[in-house]
Structure formats: structure tokens, C-alpha cells
Amino acid sequence: MPKFDAIATSTVRKADHLEPGFVHKADIEIAARKLAARKRKPNILIYLMDDVGWGDFGCYGGGVAVGAPTPNFDKIARGGLQLTSCYSEPSCSPSRATLHTGRVPNRHGLHRPPMYGEPGGLQGEVTLPMLLGQAGYTTQAVGKWHIGENIESQPQNVGYDDFYGFLSVSDMYTEWRDPHFFPEIVYSDARTEWIKNMPFNRCFVHATKGKEATNVEEVTIPVLSELDEKWCRYSIDFIKKQAKSDKPWLLYHCTRGAHFDNYPHEKYLGKSPARHPYKDTLLELDEIMGRLVEALRESGQLEDTLIFISSDNGPHMETWPDAAFTPFRCAKGSTWEGGVRVPGLLYWPGTIDAGRQSDGLFDFNDILPTALALAGASDLLPADRYIDGIDQSSFILAPNGLSSRKYHYYWLSQTFSGLRCGEYKMVLSATSDDSTDAAGTGGFTGVLERFAYPRLYNLYLDPKEQHNYLTRKLAYVEAFQLGMRNHLGTFKRFPPKKVMGIKVADTRSPSS
Ligand code: CA
Numbered sequence: 001m002p003k004f005d006a007i008a009t010s011t012v013r014k015a016d017h018l019e020p021g022f023v024h025k026a027d028i029e030i031a032a033r034k035l036a037a038r039k040r041k042p043n044i045l046i047y048l049m050d051d052v053g054w055g056d057f058g059c060y061g062g063g064v065a066v067g068a069p070t071p072n073f074d075k076i077a078r079g080g081l082q083l084t085s086c087y088s089e090p091s092c093s094p095s096r097a098t099l100h101t102g103r104v105p106n107r108h109g110l111h112r113p114p115m116y117g118e119p120g121g122l123q124g125e126v127t128l129p130m131l132l133g134q135a136g137y138t139t140q141a142v143g144k145w146h147i148g149e150n151i152e153s154q155p156q157n158v159g160y161d162d163f164y165g166f167l168s169v170s171d172m173y174t175e176w177r178d179p180h181f182f183p184e185i186v187y188s189d190a191r192t193e194w195i196k197n198m199p200f201n202r203c204f205v206h207a208t209k210g211k212e213a214t215n216v217e218e219v220t221i222p223v224l225s226e227l228d229e230k231w232c233r234y235s236i237d238f239i240k241k242q243a244k245s246d247k248p249w250l251l252y253h254c255t256r257g258a259h260f261d262n263y264p265h266e267k268y269l270g271k272s273p274a275r276h277p278y279k280d281t282l283l284e285l286d287e288i289m290g291r292l293v294e295a296l297r298e299s300g301q302l303e304d305t306l307i308f309i310s311s312d313n314g315p316h317m318e319t320w321p322d323a324a325f326t327p328f329r330c331a332k333g334s335t336w337e338g339g340v341r342v343p344g345l346l347y348w349p350g351t352i353d354a355g356r357q358s359d360g361l362f363d364f365n366d367i368l369p370t371a372l373a374l375a376g377a378s379d380l381l382p383a384d385r386y387i388d389g390i391d392q393s394s395f396i397l398a399p400n401g402l403s404s405r406k407y408h409y410y411w412l413s414q415t416f417s418g419l420r421c422g423e424y425k426m427v428l429s430a431t432s433d434d435s436t437d438a439a440g441t442g443g444f445t446g447v448l449e450r451f452a453y454p455r456l457y458n459l460y461l462d463p464k465e466q467h468n469y470l471t472r473k474l475a476y477v478e479a480f481q482l483g484m485r486n487h488l489g490t491f492k493r494f495p496p497k498k499v500m501g502i503k504v505a506d507t508r509s510p511s512s
Pocket of ligand 1: 050051091092259312313
């Protein structure tokens with residue numbers, strides 16, 4: 001039998017509503033043995049940062065080299081599995097909804113983030129905390145939410161037992177308070193009043209399952225600078241409390257940092273070698289991760305807990321220098337690699353072998369089916385909707401495990417942008433194709449372009465996606481067309497959904 005190869009090997013589709021995947025039998029057997037030997041279901045800690053770049057950690061080539069050492073992340077990388085091709089969606093809310101549903105944005109409908117109290121969110125979706133709750137888990141969300149401020153989409157109403165954090169996104173709480181960014185609002189009583197009357201909650205909140213969220217504190221600039229510290233303490237308390245419980249748990253800890261604008265906690269202000277707010281914030285995020293690991297160790301839960309560390313999208317270069325580091329093309333908001341390739345660390349001492357690195361494809365939508373498999377609850381996966389995620393438990397648990405995913409699909413809002421298989425990426429549509437993209441500037445600024453012919457990039461030879469290789473590599477076209485046909489074909493049986501922007505369109509007068 002020929003050796004496995006991502007382009008040359010076929011996938012298996014187990015059901016119409018499930019994404020086809022590779023079946024690595026030997027890996028699956030090892031993973032099953034590892035899970036069978038465990039006495040209890042694993043806890044799952046997802047540590048999701050905001051707008052942190054693929055390259056920011058030392059273990060990805062940044063760290064000391066870019067003025068912000070990350071000793072804790074680097075140590076975790078050495079102790080577990082470091083993914084080099086972990087994929088988010090191009091911006092916050094689409095990524096977070098994909099993580100929660102195992103579905104691409106064109107299915108869960110959050111094509112872009114809701115802002116300033118706009119309606120729309122996770123409502124109506126089957127979520128990771130709902131399913132793990134059914135599997136006997138205690139479910140806790142801490143920190144940034146941003147998958148719907150409307151009551152039905154708030155965390156306590158889509159599966160979480162408890163939530164402590166803010167419902168939207170960092171800049172919305174502070175940008176209009178800072179005369180550096182918004183002098184025309186800060187120095188205008190009328191505009192300040194106008195902002196305050198917008199239908200978004202200016203406080204961070206606490207909520208318990210099914211109950212109304214209560215305000216904790218208004219997020220002023222000084223309060224914002226302390227949020228990551230407060231949220232860290234809340235998660236540490238949760239970890240300590242759970243040590244006394246028999247129930248496994250899910251902790252979804254989302255940091256405030258390092259989304260623009262960064263106002264570092266005074267403990268970290270000017271402490272990075274770069275002496276820049278973004279870099280100071282990275283120091284704090286690294287230290288918080290270290291504290292959470294220490295809390296798990298001290299409470300005897302470290303070897304019972306799978307930790308997944310990532311960022312919800314690539315760097316936001318339109319806010320430079322409050323921005324991250326990526327070696328790839330373009331930035332947040334785009335489907336070039338810089339927009340969607342994010343750090344991905346998986347750590348589970350004693351179960352995931354230390355020192356592993358893999359360039360196998362891993363999608364945010366793989367998290368839900370993988371978590372269910374680790375919890376022994378794959379039968380809870382919904383059958384009434386298409387699930388884009390693939391169970392990657394054998395990839396994670398087998399010592400030399402291979403990814404079960406053949407294709408990553410790139411979606412730019414409602415436009416299918418392209419797909420990756422192996423080291424190749426085919427691009428049909430993308431944000432404006434000029435030299436500024438390649439230099440890594442704005443992902444939101446570009447114009448959407450549909451190319452006359454598909455472009456093919458070799459991401460190993462050309463990580464900045466500048467050299468179209470199609471003419472010399474036509475043999476690959478069929479493999480990509482097959483993946484594209486299969487993926488787009490699923491939307492005929494399972495129609496796409498749109499959540500964002502509906503109310504605006506519906507209420508607009510015909511003449512406007
Ligand atoms: Ca983000």
C-alpha cells in the first residue's frame with residue numbers, strides 16, 4: 001500500500017452531513033487505547049487570545065526576536081503538540097462561532113462580527129458547551145464573548161453554566177473614551193451622549209445558566225487594563241473549585257488582549273523589551289497561561305486536562321503598531337494565510353507526547369467533534385445539520401498521529417475564497433491583489449477580487465503567496481476541483497444561513 005500523502009490519498013465520508021476525512025487506522029487504535037485506559041473524561045481548557053499573530057510566540061519564531069518573550073507558551077509547545085497549520089476564520093465572531101458549532105460561517109451565519117449592540121449571534125445553533133453539558137460536563141466561559149449580545153445568544157443561554165466577562169469586543173468599550181482615537185466624540189457632549197444611548201452594554205457581566213446577566217462593572221479604560229487579571233483570577237477560582245468535583249469540565253477562557261487598543265496592566269506597562277502596549281500585553285497573556293497551568297498542577301488536575309491555546313484570527317494590521325506578527329501574507333479580515341493561520345498548541349501531559357510538531361491541517365471547526373470524541377460522546381454530534389469539523393483525536397493522541405483533514409476551505413464572508421490540500425493552496429477570490437497585501441497591511445481595506453483563473457500557491461516555497469504556480473502544476477487541479485465540488489455541493493442539501501446584517505436590510509426603506 002502506498003505511503004499516506006495528503007493530496008494522493010482519498011477520504012471517507014461516513015454520513016451525508018459529515019465532512020469526509022482520512023482514516024488513519026493505526027492512529028485510531030492507539031488513541032482508543034489511550035482513552036480506554038483513563039479513569040475519567042478529560043477536562044478541556046480552551047485559551048483563546050484575540051488578534052494575536054501566528055508568529056508572536058517564541059516557539060513560532062517571534063518572542064524575544066520581536067520584543068516580547070513568551071516563556072510559558074514556549075514551554076507548553078515543547079511539552080505537547082505544536083500545530084503550524086491551525087486555521088481560524090478571518091475575524092473574531094466567525095471564528096468563535098465556528099469553534100462553538102463545528103461549522104463554517106456560511107452555515108452558522110456569523111459572516112462578520114456584530115458591533116455596538118447589533119442583533120445576531122449563536123442563537124439557534126447546537127454548541128460545544130450544550131453537548132458537553134449533556135455528556136456530564138460543567139461548562140464555564142470567561143472573558144470575551146462576541147458571538148451575540150442579544151439575550152438568546154448570550155453564553156448562559158447557549159450552553160454555559162456560568163459566564164464572567166464582556167459580551168462584545170475590546171475597542172467598543174474604550175475607543176470613544178480615548179481622546180487620542182476619538183477626539184471628536186470625547187470633546188463633544190452630544191456625541192458622547194449619543195454613544196451612551198447605543199444599545200450595547202458598557203459593563204462586563206456575570207451570568208448563570210438561563211438567568212439574566214448582571215452588570216459587574218463599567219468597562220472604562222482603567223477597568224479595561226485590569227480585565228485580563230480579573231478574568232485570570234476567576235478562572236483560577238473555577239479550576240480550584242472543580243478539583244473537589246467528580247464532574248469533568250470545559251473552561252473557555254478568552255482573553256481581552258491583545259485586541260486593539262491595548263492599555264496594559266500597570267504591572268506590565270513598559271516591561272516588554274519593545275516597551276510597546278501590544279508587546280506588554282503579550283507578556284501578560286503568557287504569564288496568565290502559566291498561572292492557569294500552575295493552578296491545574298497544584299490542584300492535581302493537569303494530567304486530566306487537555307489545553308488548547310490559539311488566537312481567533314491573524315494580526316490586525318490596520319491598527320499598526322498595535323498589531324501582531326505573522327510571516328504570512330496580509331492580515332486579519334483576509335483569507336490570505338496572514339488572516340487565518342493562527343498559533344495552535346495542544347498540551348496534555350502524560351497523554352499527548354511532548355515535543356511534537358505537525359503541519360497537518362487543523363481547523364477551528366474540528367474542535368467540537370474532537371472534544372466530543374475525547375469525552376466519549378461522539379454520538380451526541382447533531383445529525384440534522386452539516387458538520388464541517390472532523391474528529392482529530394487520533395491526530396492529537398497518537399505519538400506520530402496524522403491529521404484526518406484533507407482540505408481547509410477559505411471563506412471570505414459569503415464568498416468562497418479557495419482551499420488548501422497538502423502544501424498547496426488554490427485561490428479563486430481574495431482581497432485586493434497588490435503589493436500592499438503581500439507586505440502584510442490591511443485585510444479589511446482591500447477590494448474583493450475574483451480571479452479570471454484559479455491561482456495555485458505552494459505554501460512551503462512561497463508562504464507569502466506571491467508566485468502563482470498553476471501553469472506548472474496543472475496535475476493538481478483535479479484534486480482541488482473535487483474538494484471544491486464536494487464542499488460547495490453540501491450547501492445544496494444544507495442551505496447556507498445568514499445572521500448578520502438581516503435587520504438592517506429588512507428595515508431599510510426601498511428608496512435608500
Ligand atoms: Ca479577533
